[in-house]
Amino acid sequence: MRAFSLLLTALLGTSLALSATAAQPQVAAAPTASDVAVGPQYDTTHVYVAPADVDRFVQSFIATFGGQSTKQAVAQVTPTPSSTTTQLLQTPVGTVSLFGFRTPVPRPFGAERTGYLVKDMDAAIRAARAAGADVIVSVFPDPIGRDAVIQWPGGVNMQLYWHTVAPNYAAFQTVPENRVYVSPDRADAFVRSFLAFSRGKVVSDNPRAPGIEIGRAGETFRRIRIESTFGKMSVQVTDGHLPWPYGHEMTGYEVSHLADTLAKAKASGANVLVEPYSAEGRQIAIVSFPGGYVAEIHAATEQ
Incomplete structure (x- = not known):
């Protein structure tokens, strides 16, 4: 019995050591957001308006805060079929991603508050999951990169995005x-x-x-x-x-x-x-x- 007890203790100790060894690389290798964050001038507020209001919104927002808008385009920016006008409004105090959907907006789009640019989408998704976020829209391609939508505890949705060609934007005068x-x-x-x-x-x-x-x-x-x-x-x-x-x-x-x-x-x-x-x-x-x-x-x- 004493020999059996010693053998069992040794086996349990080996098993625990192997489990700890196996778990350790996952913790050590977990990516951090400092690896993927770019800067506040690359983060946007997502604004959805009716197509008839797009031009009026652009004129009013730029007149209020200054800045400029990119050229309006029509694109599919969701993983399932849809169509929207899209443009970027860049001001000294904040940036807007503007959408004027010509089709119904696929769920859960429209509920995400912001888009955060990341350096590495896969690393950002791993970091978000490790921090307790749900990935409610898995990574999908868009016309200029890759996107995903995540949800934080409390029901706060945000979009992560990555560009095939890295953008280069001036810093804000004041960070929103x-x-x-x-x-x-x-x-x-x-x-x-x-x-x-x-x-x-x-x-x-x-x-x-x-x-x-x-x-x-x-x-x-x-x-x-x-x-x-x-x-x-x-x-x-x-x-x-x-x-x-x-x-x-x-x-x-x-x-x-x-x-x-x-x-x-x-x-x-x-x-x-x-x-x-x-x-x-x-x-x-x-x-x-x-x-x-x-x-x-x-x-x-x-x-």
């Missing part, structure tokens, strides 16, 4: 914020997963941010701000009791002079949904552009 709304139940899981993927950092986690920022003056909520190579993110942790239009704004654009920017927006056909107010060092407004795209716009104020 990806504005995310999640529940208290999933907030920590979302932040933990996104930080693991982006190798970013939490620059502030305010459990008592002013509720006016989500349309609930006199109350407070938790607001987490993150920065990474992918850019900036503002995470609003709420109970979902949000008055219009909060939660519809996907991106926050930082400008030098809010009043001047809003004047340009209104002159070019945009509507101011939330008039300017001040909160924690910012002057903030919310605007709806032709076609229905809702954006937060803010400027720093002296504190």
Whole structure:
């Protein structure tokens, strides 16, 4: 019995050692987002408008923020049959990938908030999965590269993309914020997963941010701000009791002079949904552009 016990212990020890040895390369070889992130000027907000609104949106957005649009093209940008106009609106404060679908939009497209350029699509997908993301649209080819759609804890969708020919864009004057709304139940899981993927950092986690920022003056909520190579993110942790239009704004654009920017927006056909107010060092407004795209716009104020 003693001999059998010693043999069993040795076999178990060998098995555990082999398991640990086998598992170790997977951990060590797991890619990091620092290997695949490119820069915030290569990340876009995905905007879907009706074909009849495309030109009006382009004119208004560029008139508001400056910059230029690429030439409009018609393409299939989904893995299943579809047709859309597509163009890139590049401004000093943020970039928009604009789609005017001429066919019904295949699910789940239209629900992804942003597109993040990566250096290596396969490595990015492995890193996203390792960080806890679901790949809800597997990698597929598009006319200029490869794409996939992932979903983070809390139901936040984003697209990853890779170009066959690497683009070269100028840096932003100010980096826009990806504005995310999640529940208290999933907030920590979302932040933990996104930080693991982006190798970013939490620059502030305010459990008592002013509720006016989500349309609930006199109350407070938790607001987490993150920065990474992918850019900036503002995470609003709420109970979902949000008055219009909060939660519809996907991106926050930082400008030098809010009043001047809003004047340009209104002159070019945009509507101011939330008039300017001040909160924690910012002057903030919310605007709806032709076609229905809702954006937060803010400027720093002296504190």
